[in-house]
Amino acid sequence: MGEISGKSFIAESLPGYSSDIGGQIGMLWELIKAPLIVPLLTICVYICLAMSIMVFMERLYMGVVIVLVKLFWKKPEKRYKWEPMKDDLEEGSAAFPLVLVQIPMFNEKEVYKISIGAASNLSWPADRLVIQVLDDSTDFLIKVVLLQYLLL
Incomplete structure (x- = not known):
């Protein structure tokens, strides 16, 4: 081999x-x-x-x-x-649940009026509706304008 x-x-x-x-x-x-x-x-x-x-x-x-x-x-x-909610004159709006609407924002000058306006125009009793605007803006001018709008 x-x-x-x-x-x-x-x-x-x-x-x-x-x-x-x-x-x-x-x-x-x-x-x-x-x-x-x-x-x-x-x-x-x-x-x-x-x-x-x-x-x-x-x-x-x-x-x-x-x-x-x-x-x-x-x-x-x-x-x-299920049954639809009945309007009870004695209870008022207590039959409705409490609703929280949170609107997060970050340097959004163009849309803050539209967002807050849409949340404010919900067809829900005003005493059962809480709207929170969560603003993390870094621009001081936007914070001031938003605060003025909310106080009006």
């Missing part, structure tokens, strides 16, 4: 032997391609096929669940017993 020299990777007795490194690497690739790479790729194909079938089954299941929910689920009108 041929000896393996320090300059080669493959024994000289193997068929297809060449003395250059590129040829030796090419021969190594040819030797390991069929017994190692092909079975590995085959396993990967089977795994992908199994995962595709699992995704299809999950979508089919979810489709059936959605159809059943749409057909047999109770509508909100049947599920909840």
Whole structure:
């Protein structure tokens, strides 16, 4: 048998032997391609096929669940017993819950009037409505203008 020299990777007795490194690497690739790479790729194909079938089954299941929910689920009108709020002259606006509206602002000179005006024009009893303007502006002029607007 041929000896393996320090300059080669493959024994000289193997068929297809060449003395250059590129040829030796090419021969190594040819030797390991069929017994190692092909079975590995085959396993990967089977795994992908199994995962595709699992995704299809999950979508089919979810489709059936959605159809059943749409057909047999109770509508909100049947599920909840609710009544609209009645106007009680004796209670006044105490039947309404207390509502807090927070308006965050940061250097927004252009929109502060629109935002505060929209919150002020809500159709809700004034004694049950709290409006907070949360201003983190760094511009002193905007803070002054906003404060003047709120005090009016």
